[in-house]
Amino acid sequence: MTRSTRTVDEQAFRELVTAHERELLLHCYRMLGSFADAEDVLQETLVAAWRGLDGFEGRSSVRTWLYRIATNRCLNAQRDARRRRPPEPVPPFDPPTPTRRGEVTWLQPYPDALLDTAPGPEARSSAREAVELAFIAGLQRLPPRQAAVLVLRDVLDFSTAEVADLLGTTATAVKGALQRARARLDGQVPDHAPRPGSPGERDLVRRFADAYTADDVEGVVALLTDDAWLAMPPAPHEYRGPAAIAGFLGASAASRAGRRFLLVPTRANTQPAFGCYLAGLDQPVGLLVLTVRDDRISAITRFLGEDLPRRFGLPC
Incomplete structure (x- = not known):
């Protein structure tokens, strides 16, 4: 211009x-x-x-x-x-003691429908990693200016000089912030994830949905990695490992007195996801996102919020 x-x-x-x-x-x-x-x-x-x-x-x-x-x-x-930081919701039942209380309670899912398709295989892989929940959550744990430098340099490919100009700082400060941010984020994005929409991913997601909607806790646990996490933003409760996750799912099922979930498939953050409902489609309760590693599920993020399905074009 x-x-x-x-x-x-x-x-x-x-x-x-x-x-x-x-x-x-x-x-x-x-x-x-x-x-x-x-x-x-x-x-x-x-x-x-x-x-x-x-x-x-x-x-x-x-x-x-x-x-x-x-x-x-x-x-x-x-x-x-x-x-x-949103207000902490009050659980509708007495949950088991969590493994830890999460810090990033403001985390929300991002609709895949709003993601641009990258032109080549390498770009698709890079774009996918740069929006996965593990990466987004990792960014939130960084000091804000470190996160800004890392996103501008490593995700958007601005030069060091351009980032310094954007942030009103020096190239030396940008290089230092980038080095610290990379070190803190190392290993945040899980590897060995199956290709999105692959037969292996589809089969795993189908088996999860069948078990989850049947309140088959053992069936869900059988699909998890040994170090799997369950988190529920904006609630801070997090459960690590199959036993802890099973305890939470069992308590949740018991509190619903036979009322089961209905899951409507979608995608969020390049990952398989579901709109989550109780009693048919008339009571939305949030959105559920799976993180897949190899042929197992390494994280279940159950986002609480009645309006979330609407953001994904689902019934609400």
Whole structure:
């Protein structure tokens, strides 16, 4: 965009930024871990861009300019504890003592329908890892500016100089932050995951759904890795290992007095997922996401929230 095009009407502005909205939403989600907060910050970014359009000098691309605004808006949002940490829900039954209390209670799933298809096998693999729940949760445990540097450099492939300019810091500071972030995130993304939608993944997911909806705790446990986790954002309760997970699932089933779950398949964060309902489709209770490693399930993330299925185009 040149100086002669800086003064534009709203329609022209929309055409200018529409091509970048989806990737900016995903960027905000990586930074914040919450889909709802990412939507809010994206709107703030677009409003700020519109208001600041006359000051855009064209020294960088429109995309880079928008990423500067979005990144700094995300950093501002992370300073707001009220926005970042939702209230802890009260369980409808007395759950077993958790293995630990999770820190990232604001984590939410991201609909695969909003992900762009990458052009090649290597790009698809990289894009998949950069949105998996383990990676997103790992980013939330980093200091915010470290997370911003890692996303801008390793995921979005901005240069060190560009990241320094975006964040208003030095190249030396960027290199140091990136080194520390990489060290802390090492091993956060599970490997040996089957190809999304492969026959092996489909069979494993089908067997899980059959066992889970039948309250067949033993059947679910048989599909888990030895180090599997069950988490339930925004509740902080986390259960590690088949025995602990079985204890929670058994207590949950007993509390429902025969009322079973219905699962409607979808995909979130490039992973198999389900809209979760009680008593047919008239009572949504959240979204369930599976992390698959080899031929087993290494994590079950049961996101609580009646409105979550709606975000995935499911009945609500």
